[in-house]
Amino acid sequence: MNLNGRTALVTGSTQGIGLAIAEALARAGAQLVLHGIEAPAQGEPIAERLQAAHGRRAAYVQADLMLEAPAADLVAAAENALAPIDILVNNAGIQFTCPIGEFPAARWNAILAVNLSSAFHTMKAALPGMRARGWGRIVNIASVHGLVASVNKGAYLAAKHGLVGLSKGVALETATEGITVNCICPGWTETALIQPQIDARAAALGGDRQAGIRELLREKQPNLTLLPPAHIGEVAVFLCGAAAAGITGVALPVDGGWTAQ
Ligand SMILES: NC(=O)c1ccc[n+]([C@@H]2O[C@H](COP(=O)([O-])OP(=O)(O)OC[C@H]3O[C@@H](n4cnc5c(N)ncnc54)[C@H](O)[C@@H]3O)[C@@H](O)[C@H]2O)c1
Incomplete structure (x- = not known):
């Protein structure tokens, strides 16, 4: 895959x-603008490690996507930090489960705000460039919960189903312009986000x-099998590559068969 000369912003x-x-x-x-809610003292070393490991320029931008103004300004901040954004990955997300x-x-x-509205703001800001x-590639990280439901996830379901719908709409608006907009819909993936759910289930089973x-x-x-995050990374790269130029408006499950049932 050759993304030489492209600049990507990956939220979260x-x-x-x-x-x-x-x-x-x-x-x-690709060269990278990393983003997170963490302070520059925590985020910048991650960008430095990435730059050292891959020989591509990398910068870090902090923004709290719970708030409208930082979300609306994030693309401009990323472009100031590095270069115009060709690849936008809306990945930042939070979870809370409750009836x-x-x-x-x-x-x-x-x-x-974090899982849906921030993607509206960043897409709106990145599209003119x-x-x-x-040329542009937008990859939005939705979830199986953008396609099907589970109990106690009302807000997450609303946000992820909304993100799938928003992505389809923007895909249609940009279909003739060399820009693709797609969602990846992961199932259980081994990250910190799902730890509270693992802990709750383990507690119900005596702590195992x-x-x-x-x-x-x-x-x-x-x-x-819990999905390795690296597998989601490779699918995102595929969606940014030349072979995927004709793929737009899809919500691609990467879910070990979850949504086949
Ligand atoms: N882990 C899974 O099983 C799974 C499954 C399906 C979809 N997803 C989705 O994948 C995405 C990434 O999740 P993850 O599992 O890597 O989570 P994670 O908790 O490991 O990482 C979350 C990232 O979001 C950022 N973030 C959190 N709150 C923020 C805020 N207020 N403003 C800005 N940034 C903020 C953090 O800085 C962090 O980089 C999310 O959109 C999540 O919904 C995860």
Whole structure:
């Protein structure tokens, strides 16, 4: 895959799936703007390590995507830090599980802001430059929960289904302009985001973490394996490459068979 000369912004790329996507894009030749909620003292060393490992320039930008103004300004901040953004990966996301009757409104607002509204703001800001250059790749990290439901995930479901719909709409608006817009819909992936759910399941099983993971997988994910974040990274690289130029508006499950059931 040759992404030489392309510049990518990956939101929420200090760890987990976002960092794996950034690493895969750097291996494919792109230079990177990493982003996270963490302070520069934590984020900049991650960018320095990426630059040293792959020989591509990398910068770090901090922004709290729970707030509208930093989300609206993120693309400009990334372009100031490095270069015009050709590849935008909206990956930042948070989770909270709770029955609808007890779901705190503040959690609803936070999940909608970080997991959905931030992608609206970054796409709106990145598209004029992509249009002017006649090339762009937008990859939005949704979830199996953008396609199907599970209990106690009202806000996450609303945000991820919304992200899939928004991505399809923007794909249609940009279809003739050399720009593609797609979602990746991961199943259970081994990151910090799912630790509270593993811990809760393990606690119900007497504290056995491996048993908790086995239970979660048996319930939903037929391959019975937590996905390595690196696999999501490689799928993102594929969607940014020449062979995927005709793929736009899709929501691609990477879910060990979850949504085949
Ligand atoms: N892990 C899974 O099983 C799984 C499955 C499906 C989809 N996803 C999605 O993948 C994406 C990445 O998840 P992950 O598992 O790597 O999570 P993670 O918790 O490991 O990483 C989350 C990232 O989001 C950033 N972030 C958190 N709150 C933020 C805020 N307010 N403003 C800006 N950035 C913020 C953090 O800096 C971090 O880099 C999310 O959108 C998540 O919904 C994860």
